[in-house]
Amino acid sequence: MPAALSSSSLEPELSAWQTVYSLNCGKHHILSLDADEYANYIALLSNGEVWTNGWQLALNQQFQFPIIREIDADQFLIVESRREQHDNGHIFDTAGRKLLTFNAGDAVEDVVVQAGQIVVSYFDEGIGSGKPSSDGLAVFDCAGQQLFGMNSSGQPVFILDCYALTRLGKDSVLAYTYTGFPLLELRLTDYHLQQQPTPADFRGSHALTTTRGNVIFYGSYEETCFFWWNRNDKVRRFGDLPATSLHGIGEGKFLTYDANSFTIIDALALMREASM
Structure with a gap:
C-alpha cells in the first residue's frame, strides 16, 4: 500500500496570478509532474x-x-520521451505494480489523458522513426493499443512537429502544429478533426490553454508574453514572463515546475491585472 503524505508536503505561496506549491523533496528533485487547475x-x-x-x-x-x-484514481502512466531499444510507455497501479508496457513512440513531446484515452504528441525527430511517432500525434487506449494516428489517418494535415497540446472540454484535444501552425481540434469519441488557421501573432508558441471557448497561447518565436485569441478575429497580448516548459491545464491556467516545486499560473488573472 502507498504511504500517506503529511499535509505539510504541499505549501502554497499565493500571488495575484500565480500559486507556488513546494514539495519537501529533501535531497531529491522532481523529474516530472502534472497537476490540474485545483493543484491535484x-x-x-x-x-x-x-x-x-x-x-x-x-x-x-x-x-x-x-x-x-x-x-x-487507480492508475498512472509514465512515458519515457526517447524509446531507444525498449517499449517506453508504462502503466502502474497505485500500489506500484506495473500493469503493462507498450510502445509509445520515440521523440515524445507531450502526453495528455483525456476521455479514457492516451494522446501522445511528437517532435520532429520522431517523424522518420516509424509508427506511432511518424503519425505526429497518436491516440492509444489504456491497454496500449494505438487507436488513431494523425498523419496516417487520411486527414488533409501533416504534422512534422506538435508544438503544443491541451485538453478541450470532456472529450477533445487541441494541438498547435508545424508546419503551417494550424489549430487542430480532435474529438476523441469519433476522431473527427477540425482544422483552423491561426494568426501570425503567436507563431511558434509552445503552450496553450483554453477558457470559455477562447484560447490562450504562451510565447512565440520572438516574444515571451501571453496571447488571448477568440478563435476568430481578435488577439490580445498581455504580460511578460520569461519561462520554460509551460503546459496548459485548462480554465485559462498553465503549469510549470522546477526541482522542488510547481507553479500554477492563472493567465486570466494576469490579463485582468495588465488591464488595470
Missing part, C-alpha cells in the same frame, strides 16, 4: 518515488526523461 498533482522524483496530494510510493524502476500522467 502527481510527481515522479529522482529517487523513483511517486507522490500525489495524498500518498507516495516507491517504484522499482528508474527513468531518464519521463512524462508522468494520472489515468484515473
Whole structure:
C-alpha cells in the first residue's frame, strides 16, 4: 500500500496570478509532474518515488526523461520521451505494480489523458522513426493499443512537429502544429478533426490553454508574453514572463515546475491585472 503524505508536503505561496506549491523533496528533485487547475498533482522524483496530494510510493524502476500522467484514481502512466531499444510507455497501479508496457513512440513531446484515452504528441525527430511517432500525434487506449494516428489517418494535415497540446472540454484535444501552425481540434469519441488557421501573432508558441471557448497561447518565436485569441478575429497580448516548459491545464491556467516545486499560473488573472 502507498504511504500517506503529511499535509505539510504541499505549501502554497499565493500571488495575484500565480500559486507556488513546494514539495519537501529533501535531497531529491522532481523529474516530472502534472497537476490540474485545483493543484491535484502527481510527481515522479529522482529517487523513483511517486507522490500525489495524498500518498507516495516507491517504484522499482528508474527513468531518464519521463512524462508522468494520472489515468484515473487507480492508475498512472509514465512515458519515457526517447524509446531507444525498449517499449517506453508504462502503466502502474497505485500500489506500484506495473500493469503493462507498450510502445509509445520515440521523440515524445507531450502526453495528455483525456476521455479514457492516451494522446501522445511528437517532435520532429520522431517523424522518420516509424509508427506511432511518424503519425505526429497518436491516440492509444489504456491497454496500449494505438487507436488513431494523425498523419496516417487520411486527414488533409501533416504534422512534422506538435508544438503544443491541451485538453478541450470532456472529450477533445487541441494541438498547435508545424508546419503551417494550424489549430487542430480532435474529438476523441469519433476522431473527427477540425482544422483552423491561426494568426501570425503567436507563431511558434509552445503552450496553450483554453477558457470559455477562447484560447490562450504562451510565447512565440520572438516574444515571451501571453496571447488571448477568440478563435476568430481578435488577439490580445498581455504580460511578460520569461519561462520554460509551460503546459496548459485548462480554465485559462498553465503549469510549470522546477526541482522542488510547481507553479500554477492563472493567465486570466494576469490579463485582468495588465488591464488595470
